[in-house]
Amino acid sequence: MSKRDLAIDLFKSFKTGYSKKFRTVSPVVKKERKNNGDPELLSELVINLIQERDWKSGIAEGTLFTTWSEIVGKEIAAHATPISILDGVLTVQTSSTAWSTQLSLVANDLLATIQKSPSGALVDSLVFFGPQAPNWKKGIRTIRGARGARDTYG
Secondary structure (H helix, E strand, C coil): CCCCCHHHHHHHHHHHCECCCCCCECHHHHHHHHCCCCCCCHHHHHHHHHHHCCCHHHHHHHHHHHCHHHHHCHHHHHHEEEEEEECCEEEEEECCHHHHHHHHHCHHHHHHHHHHCCCCCCCCEEEEECCCCCCCCCCCCCCCCCCHHHHHCC
């Protein structure tokens, strides 16, 4: 009695659509056989893949991030960068707190511009925050409540 190599059996069953265990044709091969081997357009395959796996929102977010400068303009894009979209809230990091304040004042107009953009991202509100303060924590051991390097000077 020889040992069966499961990896080879799985590869053969995937390649042929034939499973020794159930002796049925896999659904992937059934779908391909409907077309009788006729070639399909690559664009149709990609569109079907996007719809089957529900990737439309992720693609819309990626489009918004890549076309950010065209959507909001070069001046705003030079000082504001989109960070994430979570539950319809677009988080934007600005180059300074002044830019954060100015953009929060025109947030309604900016939101309308983003919603009209062809990216298709679902954005309901905007959140702006300025640059992050420097972090004094160095290394793996830190003291809770410590004020950083200032604690070591007299």
